[in-house]
Amino acid sequence: MADVAIPRAKPQMSEASAWTQLKHNRNWLGFWFMVPAMAFLIFFLAYPLGLGIWLSFTDTRIGRVGHFVATENYEWLWDDSIFWLSVFNTLLYTFVASALKFAIGLYLALLLNENMPFKAMLRAMVLIPFIVPTVLSALAFWWIFDSQFSIISWSLKHLGLINQNINFLGDTTWARICVIFANIWRGVPFVAITLLAGLQTVSPSLYEAATLDGATRWQNFRYITYPLLTPIIAVVMTFSVLFTFTDFQLIWAMTRGGPVNATHLMATLSYQRAIIAGQLGEGAAISSAMIPFLLAAIMVSWFGLQRRKWQQGESND
Amino acid sequence: MTDLPTRSIDLKNVLSGSSPTADHSEGMSYLQSVPRRIVTLYLPLAIIVVILLFPFYWMALTSVKPDEQLLDLDRYNPFWTWSPTFKHFHKLLFESYYPHWLWNTMYVAVCATVLSIFASVLAAYAIVRLRYKGAHLVGGLIFLAYLVPPSILFIPLATVVFQYGLFDSPLALILTYPTILIPFSTWLLMGYFKTIPFELEECALIDGASRWQILIKIVLPLAIPGLISAFIFCFTLCWNEFIYALTFLQSTSNKTVPVAIVNEFVDGDIYRWGSLMAGALAGSLPLVILYAFFVEHYVSAMTGAVKE
Numbered sequence: 247m248a249d250v251a252i253p254r255a256k257p258q259m260s261e262a263s264a265w266t267q268l269k270h271n272r273n274w275l276g277f278w279f280m281v282p283a284m285a286f287l288i289f290f291l292a293y294p295l296g297l298g299i300w301l302s303f304t305d306t307r308i309g310r311v312g313h314f315v316a317t318e319n320y321e322w323l324w325d326d327s328i329f330w331l332s333v334f335n336t337l338l339y340t341f342v343a344s345a346l347k348f349a350i351g352l353y354l355a356l357l358l359n360e361n362m363p364f365k366a367m368l369r370a371m372v373l374i375p376f377i378v379p380t381v382l383s384a385l386a387f388w389w390i391f392d393s394q395f396s397i398i399s400w401s402l403k404h405l406g407l408i409n410q411n412i413n414f415l416g417d418t419t420w421a422r423i424c425v426i427f428a429n430i431w432r433g434v435p436f437v438a439i440t441l442l443a444g445l446q447t448v449s450p451s452l453y454e455a456a457t458l459d460g461a462t463r464w465q466n467f468r469y470i471t472y473p474l475l476t477p478i479i480a481v482v483m484t485f486s487v488l489f490t491f492t493d494f495q496l497i498w499a500m501t502r503g504g505p506v507n508a509t510h511l512m513a514t515l516s517y518q519r520a521i522i523a524g525q526l527g528e529g530a531a532i533s534s535a536m537i538p539f540l541l542a543a544i545m546v547s548w549f550g551l552q553r554r555k556w557q558q559g560e561s562n563d
Numbered sequence: 564m565t566d567l568p569t570r571s572i573d574l575k576n577v578l579s580g581s582s583p584t585a586d587h588s589e590g591m592s593y594l595q596s597v598p599r600r601i602v603t604l605y606l607p608l609a610i611i612v613v614i615l616l617f618p619f620y621w622m623a624l625t626s627v628k629p630d631e632q633l634l635d636l637d638r639y640n641p642f643w644t645w646s647p648t649f650k651h652f653h654k655l656l657f658e659s660y661y662p663h664w665l666w667n668t669m670y671v672a673v674c675a676t677v678l679s680i681f682a683s684v685l686a687a688y689a690i691v692r693l694r695y696k697g698a699h700l701v702g703g704l705i706f707l708a709y710l711v712p713p714s715i716l717f718i719p720l721a722t723v724v725f726q727y728g729l730f731d732s733p734l735a736l737i738l739t740y741p742t743i744l745i746p747f748s749t750w751l752l753m754g755y756f757k758t759i760p761f762e763l764e765e766c767a768l769i770d771g772a773s774r775w776q777i778l779i780k781i782v783l784p785l786a787i788p789g790l791i792s793a794f795i796f797c798f799t800l801c802w803n804e805f806i807y808a809l810t811f812l813q814s815t816s817n818k819t820v821p822v823a824i825v826n827e828f829v830d831g832d833i834y835r836w837g838s839l840m841a842g843a844l845a846g847s848l849p850l851v852i853l854y855a856f857f858v859e860h861y862v863s864a865m866t867g868a869v870k871e
Contacts, residue, residue, distance in 0.1 A: 275774055276695025283686035283745050286679075287708055290720065291742040295711060298719035306722070350611070357608045368612065370858045375615050377854045377861070379803040381821035382843035386618040389625060389836055397621065400636050431615065436865065443866040484710075492712035495805035499825050513714035513806075520718045521810055533715045544710060 299537075301530035308524040319531035328507055329532065332515040336539075338422070339511060340491045343429045347486055348479075350430065351437025356467070358438065359445045369439065376435040384499035387428045391415050391500075415501055418508035425500055425509050429490060437482055444478035445471065484547035488540060512536050619847075626651050626841035633836055651841035660816050660823065661842060668819040669849075671733050671808075672801035675740035679797055680790065683745050687752035688778050692764065702753065709746035716742070717810050724811050735811040736819070740801050747800070748793040751864060755789030756782060788860065795857050796864035802850055820846040 268274050302319055306312025323329045358369055375383060390397055391414035399411040414420050452470050461469070494513040497503065503510035503518065510518075512532055520529020595603075625633065627647040632639045655661045686705070690698045720739055721730075729735035759782055767777045783790070808822045815827060824842045828835060854861055 269773070272693045273695045276689045276693040276698065279685040279689035279693060280695075280701065281685075282682035283705075283749060286682060286738075286741045286745055287705070290723070290739050291708055291711060291716065294716045294719035294723055297723065298715060301719055301722070353607070354611055357604055357611075360604055362604065368608070369862075370855075371612060372615060373858075373861065374619065374851065374854070376865075377799060377850050378619070378847040379805075379821050379850070381803075381805050381825055382846050383618055383622075385824065385839060385843045386622040389840060390618060390621060392836075395634060395636060395836075397641055400641055431618070434611075435615065439862060440866055443862070488710055488712060492714040494714045495821070498805070498809075516714070516718065517806070517810075521721070526718055526722065530718045533718055536715055540710070540712070540715075 298530050299534050301527055302534040304527045306526040306530075308521075308526060312527055315527070319528050320535075322528065323531055323535070328510070329515065331507055332510040332512050332532075333535075335422070335507075335509060336491060336511045336513075336536075339426060339429070339493070339509075340487060343426050343433065343490050344483065344487050346426075346430050347433040347437050347490075348483060351434045351482075352441055352479075354434060354438035355441035355445055356471075358442050369442070373435045373439055375432055376439075380432060380495045381499045383432065384428060384496045387424070387431075388415070388500050391424050416505055418505055421501055421505055421509050425497055428496055428500060429493065432496065433486055433490065437486060440482045441475065441478065444475050448474050480547045484544060487543045487547075491539060491543065492536060622840045622844050622847075625836055626838075626844050628837065630837055651837035652845070654838050655841050655845065659827070659838075660818075661820075661845070663816050664818055664820045664823040665845070665849075667733060667817060668802060668821075668846075671736045671740070671819060672798050674733075674737045675744060675801050676794060676797040678737065679741040679744035679748055680793055682741065683748040683752055683793065684778070684783070684790075686745070687749045687756055688782060690749070691753050691756040692782075693774070705746050705749050708742070709750065713743060713804070713806050717806050720807070721810050730811060731813045731817055733817065736804075736808055739807050739811070740804060743800060743804065744797040748797055751793050751796075752786065752789055755786045759785050788863070791857065792860040792864035795853055795860055798853070799850055799861075 301312070303314055303316060304312030305315045305318070354372065358365070358372065362368075389395075393413045393416055394411060396411060396414060398414070399408070402408045402412070412420060414424050448471060453466055456466055456470060492513050493511060494517065497509055497511055497514050498517070501509045503514045512535065516529040516532035518529075519532060520526050624642075624644065627649065628644045629646055629648045629650070632641075632644055632646075689695060690702045690705075724730050724735045724739070729738065763781050763785075764777050767781055772780070803821070804819075805821050808819045809825075812818050812822065815823070818826070820842075824839065824846060828839045828842055
């Protein structure tokens with residue numbers, strides 16, 4: 247409909263030179279406007295994406311051009327228990343962290359949506375973990391979870407709950423809990439603030455009407471807030487799942503995959519194999535193995551989204 | 564197809580404490596008594612906020628504690644110190660490459676951000692307003708590009724960077740960061756450009772302005788809030804980026820702050836914690852200060868990324 251707004255070449259102006267016409271041709275102009283962005287995305291995103299999949303079928307090492315070895319890397323990985331452990335860790339990490347991030351984030355969003363003093367300041371403070379570089383806050387967690395001087399162990403000991411220091415990052419279960427906790431800590435502000443943005447678009451009169459009709463707070467949430475929020479929840483959770491699944495920096499700064507590979511995610515394992523051990527082909531195979539999972543995550547949220555829209559009786563634009 | 568459905572929600576006045584819809588909600592708070600509000604609202608909120616902010620308190624406290632207090636938890640109360648010292652910061656600034664690293668990070672972040680904003684402004688304008696053939700499809704592809712995570716790309720990118728002879732140079736980061744930033748900022752700016760009335764452009768076209776003039780003289784001045792949002796958010800993303808910097812840089816003096824702190828300060832020394840935390844704090848402060856000035860722009864950038 248907006249096309250009407252752009253004056254097209256009018257018949258009486260047809261004597262204008264070909265150059266002038268070209269200058270006003272939208273496709274031609276559009277092409278030149280797109281060049282810088284497309285150049286970056288093609289050379290440094292699309293091409294490497296393809297190259298990565300190609301590398302995963304070769305035996306490339308650092309400093310040596312590889313040869314095509316078909317699916318040898320994948321067959322190798324299929325029998326590699328550390329790889330499967332990293333897949334398990336990644337799924338566990340993604341699932342637990344995303345679910346808790348969603349639950350706590352939604353709860354925090356609901357709390358922040360209430361009317362209270364210092365509202366703006368509180369919201370600003372909540373977002374700080376998201377602003378500070380992940381690695382730097384991960385280092386703070388590393389110190390908080392130190393085996394000897396952990397402040398948590400100290401506090402628990404003084405409360406009389408434990409007798410010995412907890413070996414937070416040295417014990418497999420504790421290490422997993424700690425990295426998941428740090429991930430949740432870092433992700434909750436994002437989920438909370440974006441969901442809060444969605445909450446603020448819900449008209450208060452809906453709640454007033456429902457309350458007059460005798461709805462409880464839970465019913466208010468279940469039948470008004472939640473349905474109206476589903477589209478934004480789907481998008482936020484897609485992002486959250488994607489970035490949790492491919493997380494690297496938090497793990498690398500806190501545990502580097504240890505103890506005994508208990509916190510190795512697929513991304514950290516591929517870094518270790520490709521860059522540290524120099525097996526680029528094998529590392530590329532591990533990171534290419536993430537792609538099906540990512541596609542599945544995108545598909546699930548995408549189709550989940552479509553169905554919800556249809557349920558709400560919206561048009562499918 | 565390419566637009567995610569949430570665009571039907573209007574997120575314009577999100578989050579500023581004074582948003583009009585938000586203020587109406589006090590209409591129903593009288594239904595709750597004060598003690599009930601304390602238990603259901605203030606208490607959980609306080610717990611969450613304390614947990615969210617505690618690591619920063621701990622970081623700051625560690626960075627000013629003298630070494631002997633850091634490791635002696637029996638004689639000193641670990642939650643406070645009465646004898647703060649700037650020794651760790653002094654060590655950081657005068658006995659390490661820290662100023663170098665800060666400068667590298669700043670340099671890479673500013674260059675990559677400026678490049679990406681330039682490319683994104685043109686791309687977003689072309690997609691939203693020129694509406695060339697296939698613009699819709701390209702918009703969708705750019706959104707998909709946003710979903711491609713760096714941890715899939717770093718291995719092939721390392722070989723590309725090596726081939727072009729960019730290894731261990733800041734240029735490697737300046738050229739690769741835009742792949743993360745362009746999809747995001749294009750998407751954000753598309754949202755802003757859509758809100759600028761068409762009539763303004765029509766008038767300019769009738770007056771004989773070229774597309775370039777329209778972009779520079781009409782659209783950009785009106786989209787300044789969007790540009791600021793995109794700029795500071797991209798800057799934050801650059802500062803936060805880790806895996807590319809870890810892979811593409813090698814020499815100590817070329818590193819960026821996050822990589823350098825993780826690699827250079829982590830040695831066997833049990834007294835390292837003070838300078839480690841000082842480094843982490845000094846690396847976060849520029850962003851937190853920037854954030855303090857532009858809270859609302861951050862929030863609109865964040866929600867804008869999800870909006871479309």
